[in-house]
Amino acid sequence: MPRASPRSTRLRTTHYGTLLGSQVFQSFVGGIVAFRALPRPQFATLQTAIFPVYFSMQTALPIVVALTASRGGQALGLSGLAAPENRYNTLLPMATVAITGLINMFVLRPLTTKTMRERKHQGESLDYLISSSIALELTGCLETRDGKKSYDAPPHSKEMVALNKKFGRIHGLSSLVNLVSLIATVWYGAVMSKKLE
Template structure:
């Protein structure tokens, strides 16, 4: 259902608030929160905190992506899209798909693998060190000695990499949409 006429002031403010909140949250989680935590708390605590934050974060990004796409699509009929509006709606759609995959599949799979790895690490006295470089030799030795741990680590790294890539692409999509919105502000 296409909305009639120009969006009202409340719709414009809501749209910008949702878009900027989503991008700001993504920027904070991607470039600040994780780096601060990994340098300040033990590895297993870091993993636990991430496993609690990411479901909420992933679903919040998903909701914002849906709302942004819905509002934008309501005021930009597909038949009348300019080339820049086509790019913008595609970016919103891409963000929606990637955030859904991340929130519902990749992030939970990453956490599941991480918890299995942590159980094995605890058996070997690992996980209490602060920072990724701490006791690197102990983790390397564990990978070499335990094929189950090595397989879990590969699975974790694969899902973590895909999840991080989805998150980064969503961040870029929303950043590009902020740029488009700023450049085309009068026509929102």
């Protein structure tokens, strides 16, 4: 097994710190402050722009951390990661973080975005409106089908209630997946800190 270089140790520590810092900031500071400070449409625009970058980092950084991991001063490499003594303390947490990033990026984010669009237009597709004879009149002023935003005070149409529930479920699942990712990151941090003792 090759010896871990000080450079790879610094690289692993820097990437781990970036991963943990971005997860904590996005989950507990940036997202909450933005939600409270921005009007809902601007908040949605900000989150829509941030999440692809965030989920990409959440996918790539644990791979770099795992590939630069070491044990007893020895670089693990791919075969070392699969060794029984490293499966649960290095491979599993970092694979969990990468997989949860992929799930959020390619499954839950598109579902959330689609549901947000459906809520905005309350089930009417823009293609349908464009093909209709009144499309030119509506496209400039269309906000929602029944004239209420998804976050306006009730009552809402049955369609909007269903879309709000769907959005809440998908958003909640995405938050849960993100929390699993954060727990796995902290778990690996505890493992890594024991190596420093």
